Amino acid sequence: MTGTVEERFGPYGGRYVPETLIAALDELTAAWAEAREDEEFRNQLGSLHRDFIGRPTPLYPAERLSERVGNTVYLKREDLAHTGAHKINNAIGQALLTQRMGKPRVIAETGAGQHGVATATACALFGLECVVYMGTEDIRRQAPNVERMRLLGAEVAPVDAGARTLKEAVSAAIRDWVANVETTHYVIGSAVGPAPFPALVRDLQRVIGDEAREQALATEGALPARVIACVGGGSNSIGIFTPFIEDAGVELIGIEAAGEGLDTDRHGASLGAGRTGVLHGSLSSVIADAEGQILEAHSVSAGLDYPGVGPEHAHLRDTGRATYTAVTDVAALAAFAELSRLEGIIPALESAHAIAWLLENGGSSGYDILCLSGRGDKDLAEVLEKTSG
Amino acid sequence: MPYMMAGFPDPDSSLAIAEAYAASGADLIELGIPFSDPLADGPTIHAAATTALAAGATMDTAMQVCEAVANRVPVVLMVYANMVLANGGPAEFAARAAAAGAAGAIVPDLPLGEDGEVRNGLSDAGLARVPLLAPTTPGERRGQICAGAQGFVYVVSTVGTTGERAQLPAGLTDLVAAVKAEAEVPVAVGFGIGTPEQAAHVGGIADGVIIGSRLVRAAGEAGSAEAAAAAVGAFLNETRVALAG
Ligand SMILES: Cc1ncc(COP(=O)(O)O)c(C=O)c1O
Numbered sequence: 001m002t003g004t005v006e007e008r009f010g011p012y013g014g015r016y017v018p019e020t021l022i023a024a025l026d027e028l029t030a031a032w033a034e035a036r037e038d039e040e041f042r043n044q045l046g047s048l049h050r051d052f053i054g055r056p057t058p059l060y061p062a063e064r065l066s067e068r069v070g071n072t073v074y075l076k077r078e079d080l081a082h083t084g085a086h087k088i089n090n091a092i093g094q095a096l097l098t099q100r101m102g103k104p105r106v107i108a109e110t111g112a113g114q115h116g117v118a119t120a121t122a123c124a125l126f127g128l129e130c131v132v133y134m135g136t137e138d139i140r141r142q143a144p145n146v147e148r149m150r151l152l153g154a155e156v157a158p159v160d161a162g163a164r165t166l167k168e169a170v171s172a173a174i175r176d177w178v179a180n181v182e183t184t185h186y187v188i189g190s191a192v193g194p195a196p197f198p199a200l201v202r203d204l205q206r207v208i209g210d211e212a213r214e215q216a217l218a219t220e221g222a223l224p225a226r227v228i229a230c231v232g233g234g235s236n237s238i239g240i241f242t243p244f245i246e247d248a249g250v251e252l253i254g255i256e257a258a259g260e261g262l263d264t265d266r267h268g269a270s271l272g273a274g275r276t277g278v279l280h281g282s283l284s285s286v287i288a289d290a291e292g293q294i295l296e297a298h299s300v301s302a303g304l305d306y307p308g309v310g311p312e313h314a315h316l317r318d319t320g321r322a323t324y325t326a327v328t329d330v331a332a333l334a335a336f337a338e339l340s341r342l343e344g345i346i347p348a349l350e351s352a353h354a355i356a357w358l359l360e361n362g363g364s365s366g367y368d369i370l371c372l373s374g375r376g377d378k379d380l381a382e383v384l385e386k387t388s389g
Numbered sequence: 390m391p392y393m394m395a396g397f398p399d400p401d402s403s404l405a406i407a408e409a410y411a412a413s414g415a416d417l418i419e420l421g422i423p424f425s426d427p428l429a430d431g432p433t434i435h436a437a438a439t440t441a442l443a444a445g446a447t448m449d450t451a452m453q454v455c456e457a458v459a460n461r462v463p464v465v466l467m468v469y470a471n472m473v474l475a476n477g478g479p480a481e482f483a484a485r486a487a488a489a490g491a492a493g494a495i496v497p498d499l500p501l502g503e504d505g506e507v508r509n510g511l512s513d514a515g516l517a518r519v520p521l522l523a524p525t526t527p528g529e530r531r532g533q534i535c536a537g538a539q540g541f542v543y544v545v546s547t548v549g550t551t552g553e554r555a556q557l558p559a560g561l562t563d564l565v566a567a568v569k570a571e572a573e574v575p576v577a578v579g580f581g582i583g584t585p586e587q588a589a590h591v592g593g594i595a596d597g598v599i600i601g602s603r604l605v606r607a608a609g610e611a612g613s614a615e616a617a618a619a620a621v622g623a624f625l626n627e628t629r630v631a632l633a634g
Contacts, residue, residue, distance in 0.1 A: 017500065018429040018498060026527075293424065
């Protein structure tokens with residue numbers, strides 16, 4: 001990884017934050033530019049990938065799913081990473097960076113609880129103080145993850161504003177950071193936020209795509225036709241897309257949450273049904289009204305229930321390099337059940353959105369790689385409630 | 390220099406509050422435009438924005454408040470970036486603000502480096518772009534902010550969001566002195582000032598004192614438009630006495 005830590009992706013990105021944070025963002029940019037070139041840091045991170053997270057994760061040929069879909073499908077098994085989702089790749093990397101910067105305290109936000117658990121885990125590993133902001137609605141629907149975070153020694157700080165979900169948790173974390181910036185690093189959970197976060201999180205998540213590309217070439221001897229991932233804030237998707245961006249023949253497909261439908265006001269499709277605007281420190285595509293008020297998102301999956309998206313995705317959309325489409329709650333719930341039966345893999349509801357799209361759009365000209373971003377144990381209670389009513 | 394939230398607790402009360410500010414001889418009114426996700430604001434002003442929006446406040450509500458008092462006291466709009474960029478963009482926003490008589494704008498999430506288009510839009514409409522400067526702002530950047538300042542420099546007293554504080558930081562006097570040495574415009578201090586005593590202290594070191602959350606809290610607790618106007622007016626008079634003493 002060489003070159004600069006990007007601030008902008010086309011017109012998108014930037015640092016739309018209170019002045020108080022600018023010095024810390026400059027410090028972080030410099031620390032990351034230096035760390036990612038540093039042999040010792042890279043070795044440390046490499047060891048943690050192998051020995052703690054369990055990387056490389058398998059690229060699994062899903063035979064029964066392939067048969068059902070009509071073309072060969074490989075699942076990139078981020079559900080098998082320690083703590084059960086790709087979020088750990090980012091959390092471990094940023095915690096290592098926090099230690100390097102000499103800050104004793106970490107804050108994070110979480111929606112599904114996966115990023116909160118990953119950050120709490122990384123902080124336990126490095127002996128850092130950890131506070132995780134979480135909306136009270138998400139605390140309700142992701143109860144097991146709340147217990148896991150507490151067990152790992154993190155404080156879970158409930159956020160009661162607005163719809164009590166991920167957007168408010170991010171806002172609360174940013175406010176904490178504004179007040180405690182001198183001692184605290186904010187481990188943001190997706191490829192969103194002010195620069196350098198979108199580039200930093202992408203750099204830490206591209207291990208998904210780097211591994212997948214190498215594994216796929218070794219097995220198939222050719223590049224995939226399509227790479228498919230779900231898009232909340234956009235970290236697992238940018239992670240798997242990045243190494244394929246220069247491979248012009250590979251289609252990159254991001255799946256957002258259509259919630260109850262894009263023709264309703266209850267969805268999470270920031271790219272598909274948003275407008276250009278600023279949320280949480282960067283210019284991107286956001287779900288907002290004509291006056292610029294940010295609207296509440298909706299998705300059955302807490303991790304896709306967010307009215308913004310990483311700025312690099314907005315740019316990839318505009319340039320046409322990636323295509324974004326959306327899948328409803330109902331289709332995702334059906335795919336959740338179908339993958340469980342077909343492959344013996346219970347996917348996270350977020351990942352089930354990508355599966356749902358694939359089930360409807362088989363018959364690609366080559367083979368596909370789909371990022372199975374996480375496992376679905378955390379979602380069982382919510383799915384049972386939704387499918388039994 | 391009192392702050393208020395347009396449309397809080399409801400549009401009529403906020404008009405009455407602006408009148409009370411004008412009547413009490415405020416040097417300038419900082420008029421907040423309610424936004425759904427105000428990252429620079431603490432619990433009091435965040436909640437006020439949420440209440441104002443729920444009561445139906447829009448950009449128009451804020452422009453009406455501005456228009457009502459702008460001929461008697463300068464009004465500076467406090468507005469988040471997304472609302473400036475939406476709705477036709479910075480030029481359109483600046484034109485509306487100028488038509489309502491605003492003297493300038495503060496965009497708390499648009500730091501130096503991100504503000505080109507907005508600054509140009511405001512300048513073209515004859516409005517001042519008031520920058521914020523924080524205790525964490527490095528020295529060289531502080532000079533750049535002061536050099537580009539219009540209207541006044543807004544020094545954020547504390548590392549944190551808006552909200553009343555028991556204690557102002559010890560380094561504030563030095564920070565303000567450093568800014569005053571570099572700025573060609575007046576220097577005002579805000580964030581955390583909630584008592585007449587604190588106002589008097591800051592009045593002794595800076596050219597202007599901005600009082601926000603304390604007044605918003607008084608407006609919220611009052612119960613009616615008249616009571617809100619009376620409460621903020623009483624607090625401003627008390628502060629004026631402390632500042633003079
Ligand atoms: C398993 C899983 N997949 C996907 C996401 C969506 O996030 P992103 O788009 O950043 O990958 C989440 C977020 O919580 C998640 O837990």
